[in-house]
Amino acid sequence: MTAETAAPCLEQCPIRNVLDRIGGQWSLLIIEALAGGTLRFNELRREIDDISRQMLSRNLKLLEQDGFVARKLYPEVPPRVEYTLTPLGHSFLVPMGELIHWADEHHHVILASRLDYQQRSESNA
Amino acid sequence: MTAETAAPCLEQCPIRNVLDRIGGQWSLLIIEALAGGTLRFNELRREIDDISRQMLSRNLKLLEQDGFVARKLYPEVPPRVEYTLTPLGHSFLVPMGELIHWADEHHHVILASRLDYQQRSESNA
């Protein structure tokens, strides 16, 4: 129980640095949508459906910065922009898949826990 | 390419429902901190160090609701509260571990990508 104990995540730790980007509501959803293949901006928007243009735009930019997705602009009129997962993005699908699998497997437990908690707090009220 | 294609995550889909909770900046950090064993409120705060009391409190409450952590209040004065991972919380450590491992393995690529992007946008400016 000396200084060695835990504290693995100070501010500029790599894990935190990476996961903070992934952590938003939208990033995982976008990556998942692109897992099926290249999509254009508005295709993504329809796919995710309740994301605002601005958030989609911002998150795509972040994902592009971090090298998860590649953005290809076709200089046509009207403009066409295609977003595709990079190899890095694809490699991320593996741990993300496990996370989703876990969520899928356990969501009933979680839902039950939520209900339980709700009922307990009601009976205390 | 019919309706079957993708759209796996509408609003009330379980994955989304679960991951939205996990998705915050703090949840993963809290779970990671508790992976080492039971901690009290202020111990957690020192562990994570740049989390506000309010966010820690709120996130712990959410994690408790969802059944990831158990909260044990000792009715002493001053009050003592201990937070511990439940079995569900522990089982989550597995996919989370893979995610962290991936982040650890790839953060250099991501950092490089960020720098690259930055330089490209500077040369375009």
Next chain:
DNA sequence: GTCAAAAGTCTATTTTTTAGACCACAAGAG
């Protein structure tokens, strides 16, 4: 007597997100 610590809560300020208008241009309908 004074100060710190416990585990939070409350409020005010700041940041982030959302909703929605707006842009230039072109193709298709009528």
Next chain:
DNA sequence: CTCTTGTGGTCTAAAAAATAGACTTTTGAC
């Protein structure tokens, strides 16, 4: 010709969320 739709966004104003910091209550140390 005009009207509407679709393209990939950006901009602004309003709503929601996060942060910082004071406050609470009781005990033990000094």
